[in-house]
Amino acid sequence: MAMLPPGTTPVFVMNAAPERQSGRKAQISNITAAKTVADVIRTCLGPKAMLKMILDPMGGILLTNDGNAILREIDVAHPAAKNMIELSRTQDEEVGDGTTSVIILAGEILALSLPLLERNIHPVVIISAFNRALKDALSFIDTIAQAVDTSSDETMLAVIKTSIGTKFVSRWSDLMCKLALQSVRTVWTEEDGSKTVDIKRYVRVEKVPGGEIEESKVLDGVMLNKDVTHPHMRRRIENPRIILLDCNLEYKKGESQTNMEIVKEEHWARAQDIEEKQVDLMCEKILSFKPDLVITEKGCSDRAQQNFMRANVTALRRVRKMDNNRIARATGATIINRVEDLRDEDVGTKCGLFHIEKIGDEYFTFLTKCEKPKACTILLRGPSKDILNEIDRNLADAMSVARNVAFNPRLVPGGGATEMAISVELAKRSKTIEGVEGWPYRVVADAMEVIPRTLVQNAGANAIRVLTELRAKHATGEHLWGINGETGKIEDMKKYGLMESASVKIQTLKTAIEAARVLLRVDDIVQAKRADRDAGGQAAPPPEDMQGAMEG
Structure with a gap:
């Protein structure tokens, strides 16, 4: 980044491809773009997450630490960066939580793939190893997942609290967890053994500025x-x-062909x-x-x-x-x-x-x-529209977590414990893989550590010391140990009460590895022909640059 004069606001500019890039150059460009997107929201992970202030073109501001909300608002031109932003939208649509984790994980996997490409390992070999690592990671999650009783309010509220604990509304987490659970229970229907929890269509959030946040409630109608x-x-x-x-x-x-003639009063x-x-x-x-x-x-x-x-x-x-x-x-x-x-x-x-x-x-x-009632309205009160919008986004995440647990009643430890457990397990299995494929397999194992590492960094602790302690715990099979995001120290997640929905972790892994596979498969970036080039007989001027600029 060039040096800026004093008082100038820094704007991160990603110099992407000129008009065409191919082969190694295209892959490096894509990986750089993906890494930059991941770096933008890296500080938004965990309970000590920093907020991003985004200025919209109309002059309004958005204050949030929700990965999906941030990426939805920022403007990017690089195709690979756009692809990364779609990941968080996919994650949000599918499970409603883990939008920041999926971007950070995908960015880390791609960043660690770069040395493999420089060693002339073919992308197809890397992709094959990633597929194998994903399959092993998912089977390992099944072994550490624990069943949960969805009829127990106490257990469900504890699970929902893990989603809200890192957000703006954590001060009112008890109230928000109750609102989310009550609304999901209202629209939960079971017919012929199949469950339906349609929170998008049948749970309406009505934001009314004024009053206190404590006045928010779920209406039985x-x-x-x-x-x-x-x-x-x-x-x-x-x-x-x-x-x-x-x-x-x-x-x-009458229709348009109907004709009525009036001649008298x-x-x-x-x-x-x-x-x-x-x-x-x-x-x-x-x-x-x-x-x-x-x-x-x-x-x-x-x-x-x-x-x-x-x-x-x-x-x-x-x-x-x-x-x-x-x-x-x-x-x-x-x-x-x-x-x-x-x-x-x-x-x-x-x-x-x-x-x-x-x-x-x-x-x-x-x-x-x-x-x-099989439909309900959540009445949210608060001091201003900005705060109500942020509460609404956080509440949507909480309701999604409750819905996920309803469909897949299994929990895994949070605080980076699951990622570290997968990392240790994959590193152990990578030693049994013969040939070149063992290196990219090991990349997925190393990339998994990015989540606990980021949690430690965001809490302001010593990442090397804490990760070494955590790795030692997991090496002895203590899979419930993770990072306490408040203190930056390791802790037993079951005692700490930080258990997350298994479906969020599974979706995060699938989406991140799938994104890495897609971007590694790209070996050419070409600007499409403009429609107006041949129209007037004169070619339109060529685009100056396929320049990826991120402002936020």
């Missing part, structure tokens, strides 16, 4: 940012009968009467089921509002599709596309209380006290 359509409608109903619609409560206009009045009559018929059909509350995803005309108000029925309009699905799951109602198809069993009766409250300057609709 659904909350919407909506008010009634008419000011005279009821705002509080106990045990309401609810009808959910996905159709307009207005006159259905009475023709216009007649057209208006027909429109009103159609709306009246729709309302009559709905009111025949004696509802207390009608919710539609589309519009609700003035005429329909008037009819509902006379019948003492409350109406909400333009509710989002996802919200309507949650209401259906919570209240037992069925969403209807045509009013003519409405039946008595489609009416929702499982909601105990409908009421509207004003929080701050906005009105919120609450459908609570639901009987066995």
Whole structure:
């Protein structure tokens, strides 16, 4: 990096390929890019993690230590760096945690592969050894994993706490763990022996600035940012009968080819009467089921509002599709596309209380006290939008961990203990491998140490001394020993209470090694032809540089 004048903000620039790179040059370029991405978020691992402040183009700021949130925001141009950023997104989609670990591990594996390439070991040989190492590592995880009782609140809360302990909300970890567990338990369904925990569709996080963080809670039902359509409608109903619609409560206009010619005043009045009559018929059909509350995803005309108000029925309009699905799951109602198809069993009766409250300057609709709701809303309170957004990201990780344990109820020790155990085991097995393949196999073993090493470094302890102690413990088969991220010293993770979901570790290993294999397979980086080159007969100017610039 060039020297900068005093007072200048340093910007890390990765000089990537010029217009084309091939062979060794392309591989070195890719490895350098991957290593740089890993170095950016290396300090974000563990409970003593540093925060990153990211300035967005609009002038807003993002303060977080969540690997995925950071990498999602930074701007990169190098193709290999983009590939690395996709890793954390994959990890987040799949298991919701370990987004920082997967990038650090993939970067370390690639960095340690560079000396092998310089010794002219073919990438195919390296990849073959990586596959073998991954297979052995996964089988070893099975031997050290311990079963967990998912019905025990105490055990589940301890597991979720491992995810939140390194995040911003660790001060309120007990509250956040309870919110995550309660919401996952709410949407957890088992049918024909198969489990379903869809937190993306059926758990809604509603962030309302103001109040204290301790006021956050999981509602036994659904909350919407909506008010009634008419000011005279009821705002509080106990045990309401609810009808959910996905159709307009207005006159259905004709298609574009419909033509209506009006020559007299009475023709216009007649057209208006027909429109009103159609709306009246729709309302009559709905009111025949004696509802207390009608919710539609589309519009609700003035005429329909008037009819509902006379019948003492409350109406909400333009509710989002996802919200309507949650209401259906919570209240037992069925969403209807045509009013003519409405039946008595489609009416929702499982909601105990409908009421509207004003929080701050906005009105919120609450459908609570639901009987066995299969959808819920988490109401988050806090001092500002930035803090609420960070709490929301951390809570999403906590819910993902709870979901993972529900699907795969096995735990492994955290604090780098699992990685060190795999490292020691693979190093032992590498001695039995004959030929060149033993070196790349050993690379995976050495790379695994990056997680405990980074934890020690972030805690400000002496990495060499602590890792030597830890390696000695694991060499004698004490696989539960890991790094205490607060003190930087080694500790028994079971006694310390830091056990993590096995599915997160398995996914981290698979994703990191797969990424290393993909990037090692690349031997050419070529700029694609621009579409406008041949259009006007004159070639577009060639790109100055395939330059990877990272600013953050």
